[in-house]
Amino acid sequence: MPKSREIHLVSRPIGAPAVENFALVEREVGDAADGEVLVQNLLMSVDPAMRPRLTAGQALDEAMMGGALGRVVQSKTEAFAVGDLVSNRLGFREYFTSEGKGLTKLTPDPDLPLTVHMHALGGTGFTAYGGLLHIGQLKDGEQVFVSTAAGAVGSVAAQIAKIKGCYVVGSTGDDGKAAWLRDEVGLDAVINYKTQPIKKALEEATPKGLDVYFDNVGGEHLEAALRRMNTLGRIPVCGFISGYNSGHSNVGNLSNIIYSRVMLRGFVAPDFMHLYADFQRDMAGWLKAGKVKYQETIREGIAAAPQALIGLMAGQNAGKMLVRLAS
Numbered sequence: 384m385p386k387s388r389e390i391h392l393v394s395r396p397i398g399a400p401a402v403e404n405f406a407l408v409e410r411e412v413g414d415a416a417d418g419e420v421l422v423q424n425l426l427m428s429v430d431p432a433m434r435p436r437l438t439a440g441q442a443l444d445e446a447m448m449g450g451a452l453g454r455v456v457q458s459k460t461e462a463f464a465v466g467d468l469v470s471n472r473l474g475f476r477e478y479f480t481s482e483g484k485g486l487t488k489l490t491p492d493p494d495l496p497l498t499v500h501m502h503a504l505g506g507t508g509f510t511a512y513g514g515l516l517h518i519g520q521l522k523d524g525e526q527v528f529v530s531t532a533a534g535a536v537g538s539v540a541a542q543i544a545k546i547k548g549c550y551v552v553g554s555t556g557d558d559g560k561a562a563w564l565r566d567e568v569g570l571d572a573v574i575n576y577k578t579q580p581i582k583k584a585l586e587e588a589t590p591k592g593l594d595v596y597f598d599n600v601g602g603e604h605l606e607a608a609l610r611r612m613n614t615l616g617r618i619p620v621c622g623f624i625s626g627y628n629s630g631h632s633n634v635g636n637l638s639n640i641i642y643s644r645v646m647l648r649g650f651v652a653p654d655f656m657h658l659y660a661d662f663q664r665d666m667a668g669w670l671k672a673g674k675v676k677y678q679e680t681i682r683e684g685i686a687a688a689p690q691a692l693i694g695l696m697a698g699q700n701a702g703k704m705l706v707r708l709a710s
């Protein structure tokens with residue numbers, strides 16, 4: 384009978400999360416019963432969306448929910464075989480038993496690293512793909528701004544826009560990430576919003592205005608972009624990370640959406656599941672051709688998970704933040 388270590392939320396953060404809000408708890412996990420599998424998680428995804436759930440949604444004194452990739456190590460159901468890889472939402476724990484609900488079998492691409500299925504070829508990549516092409520209705524050659532452009536979602540959105548022949552500006556809060564965006568990814572302009580006032584910098588970087596702003600941040604970034612939107616521009620609103628710790632997202636100039644007839648639309652990835660096969664084909668091709676580059680920040684072991692989430696909110700990740708639990 385395996386023991387599993389898991390991360391519990393033990394108190395709700397006010398502002399930025401801290402290690403005291405979490406506890407590492409060990410518990411016995413039963414062997415798989417009839418109709419069940421025992422899964423060992425290999426990789427855990429660390430996502431900004433976890434932060435709002437620490438305030439409301441995530442139960443106290445229970446294992447934190449989150450995306451993960453696991454391997455079936457015992458099976459007493461015909462639906463899964465030992466060795467199957469399964470995506471699940473039961474991250475932040477090492478082992479769990481399941482009747483299979485919420486488990487999706489993954490057949491990894493043999494020509495790509497497994498971790499890529501956790502970001503560019505997985506959920507964050509799909510979010511970028513559908514958010515930009517379906518929600519944002521991107522057209523070839525348009526003027527585009529992507530915030531958190533060096534992050535898991537942002538880096539893919541920015542590179543898809545480049546593939547479509549667009550002029551692309553990205554923002555980040557770190558000089559090292561800015562250099563990667565400029566030198567490796569080839570963005571047309573990069574703004575470090577921590578060292579340059581975002582409104583002035585975006586104005587200077589967008590002489591032809593903006594047709595699409597892929598918003599990961601909200602707040603001042605959205606205000607700055609709204610001032611630059613061209614007539615009939617689109618703003619797919621993917622995330623509001625600047626407001627996740629405080630719970631507030633102030634935007635003072637929303638009336639600009641009227642004058643410029645801007646479409647501002649929030650979305651979640653399940654909105655465009657009909658595009659998933661197209662996404663997998665396109666993204667696997669772009670990754671193999673080196674047209675989409677990526678970075679990963681991988682912390683080792685379950686005990687590192689709270690600090691990984693804290694670090695993600697503080698910008699300590701280059702690209703996708705993951706925790707590796709087993710090889």
Ligand SMILES: NC(=O)c1ccc[n+]([C@@H]2O[C@H](COP(=O)([O-])OP(=O)(O)OC[C@H]3O[C@@H](n4cnc5c(N)ncnc54)[C@H](OP(=O)(O)O)[C@@H]3O)[C@@H](O)[C@H]2O)c1
Pocket residue numbers: 429430431432507510531532533534535536537554555556557560599600620621622623624625626650651652695696697698699700702703704
């Ligand atoms: N709608 C959906 O279905 C969906 C799905 C996935 C993610 N999202 C959203 O997409 C956004 C990016 O998620 P991700 O998983 O790709 O994370 P990520 O960008 O890889 O990591 C988060 C990054 O956000 C930046 N950041 C933190 N605080 C900030 C602030 N106050 N202002 C500006 N930037 C800040 C930091 O980068 P810097 O060092 O550059 O500041 C940090 O590295 C989030 O808002 C998330 O909630 C939405």
